[in-house]
Amino acid sequence: MNDFLIILIKTCVIYGCLIGAAALMTLAERKFSAWMQLRYGPNRVGPWGLLQPLADGVKFIFKEELCPDGANPWIFRLAPILSAVPAMLTVAVIPFAGDVNLFGVDCGNLSITDLDIGVLFLVAIGGLSVYGVILGGWASNSKYSLLGGLRASAQMISYELSLILIILCVVAMTGSLDLRAITEAQNTGNPLSWNVFSQPLAFVIFVIATFAETNRHPFDFAECEPELVAGFHTEYSSMKFALFFLGEYCAMIVMACLTTTLFLGGYSVPFWEDAPWFVELGSFCAKAGFFAFLFIWVRWTLPRFRFDQLMHLGWKVFLPLALANLLVTGAVISLA
Amino acid sequence: MVIVKRKTLTLAERLYLPEILRGLSITFRKMFQPKVTRQYPEEPLPTNEVTRGQPRLRELTEGHLACVSCGLCEAACPAYAITIDGQETDRFIEREPERFEIDMLRCILCGFCEEACPKEAIFMSTELELAGFTRESFKYGIDKLKRSTEELAPRMEYIKRINERW
Ligand code: SF4
Ligand code: SF4
Numbered sequence: 001m002n003d004f005l006i007i008l009i010k011t012c013v014i015y016g017c018l019i020g021a022a023a024l025m026t027l028a029e030r031k032f033s034a035w036m037q038l039r040y041g042p043n044r045v046g047p048w049g050l051l052q053p054l055a056d057g058v059k060f061i062f063k064e065e066l067c068p069d070g071a072n073p074w075i076f077r078l079a080p081i082l083s084a085v086p087a088m089l090t091v092a093v094i095p096f097a098g099d100v101n102l103f104g105v106d107c108g109n110l111s112i113t114d115l116d117i118g119v120l121f122l123v124a125i126g127g128l129s130v131y132g133v134i135l136g137g138w139a140s141n142s143k144y145s146l147l148g149g150l151r152a153s154a155q156m157i158s159y160e161l162s163l164i165l166i167i168l169c170v171v172a173m174t175g176s177l178d179l180r181a182i183t184e185a186q187n188t189g190n191p192l193s194w195n196v197f198s199q200p201l202a203f204v205i206f207v208i209a210t211f212a213e214t215n216r217h218p219f220d221f222a223e224c225e226p227e228l229v230a231g232f233h234t235e236y237s238s239m240k241f242a243l244f245f246l247g248e249y250c251a252m253i254v255m256a257c258l259t260t261t262l263f264l265g266g267y268s269v270p271f272w273e274d275a276p277w278f279v280e281l282g283s284f285c286a287k288a289g290f291f292a293f294l295f296i297w298v299r300w301t302l303p304r305f306r307f308d309q310l311m312h313l314g315w316k317v318f319l320p321l322a323l324a325n326l327l328v329t330g331a332v333i334s335l336a
Numbered sequence: 337m338v339i340v341k342r343k344t345l346t347l348a349e350r351l352y353l354p355e356i357l358r359g360l361s362i363t364f365r366k367m368f369q370p371k372v373t374r375q376y377p378e379e380p381l382p383t384n385e386v387t388r389g390q391p392r393l394r395e396l397t398e399g400h401l402a403c404v405s406c407g408l409c410e411a412a413c414p415a416y417a418i419t420i421d422g423q424e425t426d427r428f429i430e431r432e433p434e435r436f437e438i439d440m441l442r443c444i445l446c447g448f449c450e451e452a453c454p455k456e457a458i459f460m461s462t463e464l465e466l467a468g469f470t471r472e473s474f475k476y477g478i479d480k481l482k483r484s485t486e487e488l489a490p491r492m493e494y495i496k497r498i499n500e501r502w
Contacts, residue, residue: 035367040375204353301363302356 006105011092011112018091022249023053025292032293033300056242063238068141071235075139080240083132084247086125087254093118094257095180097267097280109180110277118179119171122258123164126213129251130156133215136244137232148231151221151307158314159212159219165322166206169329170195170262183266189273194265202325203263205318207294210255212314214248217299221307256291260284383462385490388447391438392461392483394492400425401482402457405433409449409458417442418449429455438481440466440474450495459488459495 027042027049034041042049067073097110115121130153137149171177173195174185186194196203212219223231233244260266264287267280275283305313348354374381383389394402405422423434449458461483468474485492 032367035371036363038366038369038372040371040373297360297363298356301359 006108007112010108010110014091014096014112015088018088018250018253019246021253021292022246023057025249025253025296026056026245027052028293029296029299032296036300060239060242065240066235066237068235070141072139072141075135076235077240079132079136079139080236080243080247081132082135083129084243084250086128086132087247087250089125090122090254091250091257093121093179094254094261095183095266096257096284097277098275100277110281111180114178114180116176116178119167119177119182122179122254123160123167126251126254127160129247132244132247133232136236140232140235142235144228144230144234145232148221148223148228148234151228152215152232155212155219155221155310155314156215158311159209159318162205162314162318162322163209163213165319165326166202166209167262169199169202169322169326172326172329172333173198179261179266183261183268186265187268187273189268189271191265191270194263194268196263199263199325199329201321202329205322205325206263207259207291209318210259211295211298212310214251214255214295216248216252216295218302218305219310220299220304221310252295253288253292256288256295257284259291260287381464383464385462385494387462387464388445388460389463390440390445390461390466391443391447391449391458391481392463392488393436393478393481394457394459394488395482395484397485400427401432401436401478402455403433403436403453404429404455404457405431405436406454408452408454412448412452413443414446414448415442415444417444433478436478436481438476440476441471456492456495459483459491461488461491 030052031041031049042052045051045055067076092112093115095109095111095114099106100108100110133152133156134149137145137147137152140146170182174182176182176185191197211217215221215223221231223233228234233241236244267284269275269279269283272279396402405420407420407422410418410420417439419435419437419439420433421435422431424430425432445460447460450460466474
């Protein structure tokens, strides 16, 4: 009973934090983009504009729900859910910190669950989110949405391949599919044992592939405003539209967490092997926060690729590189 | 036929990553530069005597308008924004407006009324803000239009200077 309660509390806290972080990230996106363009960004709602996501949420709720003529109403409604839920589910296996000891109660590790096939779970559930985009684009009965959905599915599938090959390199090095085991293997107190130093090429490919995987700039062909109005969510309004956004930002946060876990030693603190859990959590948040910032930073710096360039990069550059990287990793491991 | 010579790219440029990092460093530096946005309601727009804001009527010192209700501004107004009803008065100028109304929703701030006026009675002020809840509230009567001579003095000086040029 007590265990059940602890898990329930952990789940609520972690999901609350995830959605809160996604909301804050929409604000951060606007703030940082404004600063990069020498503007102030939202600063009217609440102190320093901090309540802006709340105002946005209220606005979304009061907007009219539209369903275009000829759209398939059930799939049209299912799509935003399918896009948001997988992105939120994947956070369940991310290890945020080690053993938590709160008010003398041992609460176990700070993650919802430590699946021994955590990586597999993450890839499988994360792969589902492409359905939200395709179905949304297809059910809308609009050419822009359809094109956006098609592009997004092609893009996400091509990049998922390199992404998974890169994850395989890390998994091969650790010999475990458990994200906590992968973190613990890097948690030696020496930052040089982080995977980013043993797998620099894999790290670069992984970071770029996450951009494509989450449909972010410079690979945001699912939306691509100048060509496709708004891509797959052109016809969506109100909370359905907000759900797509929530899904996108949750996916970004999960990807930032995953990059941290796989390559930057997760919650490990440099030069302090047995750090208390809150220091580990702080270290994790700092690293993941940097990658979340990177998503925003890159978006407001780079222009969009052309679609054929994107496919070229995915199939002719990243896939061979990732394969070669896996080959070399495997060879080194079996020789050593 | 024009043949455009493409610059051959170095390896670093073709790899693209160094260039991306350069771009990222630019945007990062921009984040700390001073902002250029004007925080409008708190930080009002700068105005001076050249600003062509909303037209206002000049009030003479004794509390009467300078206007003699000649109707020239009404005729000059391209937007038909001005309506004047004149009346007789015991003052030396003999005529004054009983009703002087400018429909601020019609006014295009062109300044023709100011140019047409023979009595230096109507001037473009520096007031720029216009907001209201009903259409009626934008019909400004004498009570809303009259401004003291001191307030309009810079504009009067400016107009005189401009007119001397011709
Ligand atoms: S500024 Fe132009 S439009 Fe406005 S009242 Fe004068 S003449 Fe008419
Ligand atoms: S032109 Fe001047 S004097 Fe004549 S009615 Fe207009 S404001 Fe009055």
